[in-house]
Amino acid sequence: MSRTLLTRRRLLGFGAAGASSIVLGGCDQFDFLGDTDNSVRAFLARANDLTYRAQRLLIREGALAPEYSESEIRQGQRPNGSRDPNTPEYLALKAKDFADYRLAVTGLVEQPRSYSLSELRNMPSRTQITRHDCVEGWSCIAKWTGTPLSRILDEVKLKPTARFLAFHCFDRLDGNALYYESCDLIDARHPQTLLAYGLNGQALPVANGAPIRVRIERALGYKQAKYVHTIEAVDSFSRFGQGKGGYWEDRGYDWYAGI
Amino acid sequence: MPMTSNSITMSVPPETTMRPSSGSLIYRQSIWTRITHWTWVVCLFFLLFSGLQIFNAHPTLYVGQESGVAYDNAVFSTYAVAAPDGPQGRTRIFGWEFNTTGILGISGPVDRPQFRGFPSSVTIPSYQDLATGRVVHFFFAWLFVTALLVWLVASLITGHLRRDLLPTGKDLADLPKDIAAHARFRFHHDRSYNALQKLAYCGVLFVLFPLIILTGLTMSPAMNAAWPWLLDLFHGRQTARTLHFLGMVLLVLFFVGHILMVLAAGPINELRSIITGWYRTSPATAVEGHKP
Numbered sequence: 001m002s003r004t005l006l007t008r009r010r011l012l013g014f015g016a017a018g019a020s021s022i023v024l025g026g027c028d029q030f031d032f033l034g035d036t037d038n039s040v041r042a043f044l045a046r047a048n049d050l051t052y053r054a055q056r057l058l059i060r061e062g063a064l065a066p067e068y069s070e071s072e073i074r075q076g077q078r079p080n081g082s083r084d085p086n087t088p089e090y091l092a093l094k095a096k097d098f099a100d101y102r103l104a105v106t107g108l109v110e111q112p113r114s115y116s117l118s119e120l121r122n123m124p125s126r127t128q129i130t131r132h133d134c135v136e137g138w139s140c141i142a143k144w145t146g147t148p149l150s151r152i153l154d155e156v157k158l159k160p161t162a163r164f165l166a167f168h169c170f171d172r173l174d175g176n177a178l179y180y181e182s183c184d185l186i187d188a189r190h191p192q193t194l195l196a197y198g199l200n201g202q203a204l205p206v207a208n209g210a211p212i213r214v215r216i217e218r219a220l221g222y223k224q225a226k227y228v229h230t231i232e233a234v235d236s237f238s239r240f241g242q243g244k245g246g247y248w249e250d251r252g253y254d255w256y257a258g259i
Numbered sequence: 260m261p262m263t264s265n266s267i268t269m270s271v272p273p274e275t276t277m278r279p280s281s282g283s284l285i286y287r288q289s290i291w292t293r294i295t296h297w298t299w300v301v302c303l304f305f306l307l308f309s310g311l312q313i314f315n316a317h318p319t320l321y322v323g324q325e326s327g328v329a330y331d332n333a334v335f336s337t338y339a340v341a342a343p344d345g346p347q348g349r350t351r352i353f354g355w356e357f358n359t360t361g362i363l364g365i366s367g368p369v370d371r372p373q374f375r376g377f378p379s380s381v382t383i384p385s386y387q388d389l390a391t392g393r394v395v396h397f398f399f400a401w402l403f404v405t406a407l408l409v410w411l412v413a414s415l416i417t418g419h420l421r422r423d424l425l426p427t428g429k430d431l432a433d434l435p436k437d438i439a440a441h442a443r444f445r446f447h448h449d450r451s452y453n454a455l456q457k458l459a460y461c462g463v464l465f466v467l468f469p470l471i472i473l474t475g476l477t478m479s480p481a482m483n484a485a486w487p488w489l490l491d492l493f494h495g496r497q498t499a500r501t502l503h504f505l506g507m508v509l510l511v512l513f514f515v516g517h518i519l520m521v522l523a524a525g526p527i528n529e530l531r532s533i534i535t536g537w538y539r540t541s542p543a544t545a546v547e548g549h550k551p
Contacts, residue, residue, distance in 0.1 A: 028379070030308075031384040034384040034388045041394060044394050044398040045398075046398075047398035048397060050401060055479075055481050059482070060485070063484040063485055065484045066483050066487050072325075074327070075325075075328050076329065078326075078328050131324060131480070131483075134317070135316070135389065135393075136316040136317040136389065137314070138317050138321075138325075138326035138497075139324065140325050140326065140328070141324060217484075218480050218481040219480060219481065220480060252388075252390030253389075253390045253393070258481030258482075259397070259478070
């Protein structure tokens with residue numbers, strides 16, 4: 001004995017009505033979450049702090065990002081964001097093929113100093129074939145060559161108060177704000193974290209961040225700051241940009257970017 | 260703790276006695292099942308619509324480690340093309356291309372078409388905002404996984420998993436009969452789930468939920484360092500992204516089937532049981548429920 005409460009026709013009617021109300025109803029009632037000052041959004045965004053802590057707990061400090069073989073490089077590194085900065089300082093350096101370029105390492109360090117491109121190239125280097133994961137969702141495998149950032153940090157000697165590194169860049173993405181990024185000291189000292197000057201066996205092209213870009217291989221693409229001119233050791237990044245630790249972070253993206 | 264049929268009858272609301280043609284009310288869904296069920300409803304709602312927002316940031320799915328630019332490893336793509344009579348939304352699945360103007364590729368008002376993967380009616384926020392989509396997605400992802408762990412522990416302790424969910428040999432033997440009954444919209448209401456229900460719920464809880472969680476984690480470059488086997492398991496980050504999307508499609512299909520079954524089986528009774536725990540059985544059913 002069963003009770004058939006619905007005929008098939010009524011059932012189809014219900015289904016169609018339900019489906020169309022979902023599609024037509026839309027989700028614009030949640031558009032307030034796009035406001036980065038909204039308190040509900042701020043609450044939801046705390047999940048990103050949880051992700052950061054959970055991943056730092058779970059993932060060994062020195063755990064390496066997967067490295068690939070030469071045969072898995074099937075295309076050039078896809079450029080994104082700034083591809084040809086037009087700030088006067090950058091144009092002047094580019095005109096002389098970055099011969100006058102200096103990378104400044106400043107802030108909370110015992111011995112602030114700067115490096116020319118040839119000095120960086122003459123330091124012990126690391127080459128790695130890794131996958132670049134853009135926050136948008138695409139990935140691209142490429143071979144990066146550069147100076148391990150930990151070597152630079154060993155030379156300048158971080159002060160005990162230093163907690164983050166800030167990377168200051170030459171490019172303005174939306175015409176006025178300068179690109180910048182930051183990372184914690186675990187990512188900074190990670191063996192695969194490079195100041196890259198080579199890509200796929202060539203000098204790093206302008207489109208991909210010449211003369212120096214950062215590689216932090218366990219993080220998404222926007223952490224891989226291009227066109228870097230200064231690395232600053234800081235105890236807080238609140239005084240840069242809008243205080244969130246990076247150009248995209250200031251625009252609502254999470255700072256850690258490990259997922 | 261099992262109770263006698265007598266104590267069950269005494270504990271049901273008085274209305275029961277006024278409807279002698281129905282079976283008795285039994286306590287069918289534990290508090291753990293009900294709380295986690297509704298937590299998942301909320302989570303999957305936000306995960307779906309924020310996930311479509313994230314998909315729209317790069318509305319192409321690939322197979323492999325990376326996304327082919329110089330070569331083609333795409334299996335699903337939505338885009339817009341210039342057609343003689345204006346822009347057209349197109350969707351390509353493997354080799355087949357479809358005109359999906361108005362839904363995928365191009366949507367919105369005819370005079371102000373938007374070039375986007377999924378339309379604004381199914382993304383959170385409605386406009387293009389990847390950063391906010393990610394904030395929403397990861398919050399509800401944590402809640403979703405937490406609810407799954409709570410449910411798993413509770414179901415192991417209470418015996419719900421073994422008693423109610425795992426299909427028995429008899430369930431599998433009854434499967435053809437059960438499928439025939441479903442096809443005729445004939446439902447027998449008793450305490451236990453029927454074979455199709457068990458298979459569907461186990462498929463969601465032990466296949467689709469783990470699939471969508473693990474493929475989500477595979478997309479994390481940091482998790483790739485911790486658990487590189489994830490990339491081997493799913494044949495690369497971009498395949499994982501595609502499977503994550505496929506898992507979503509299958510969950511949506513489950514949702515549609517689930518709602519149709521609830522409507523067909525008697526929405527009031529089914530909803531009562533997943534809200535209050537109490538479920539009215541078919542008259543012939545021997546009372547076998549138990550109180551919390």
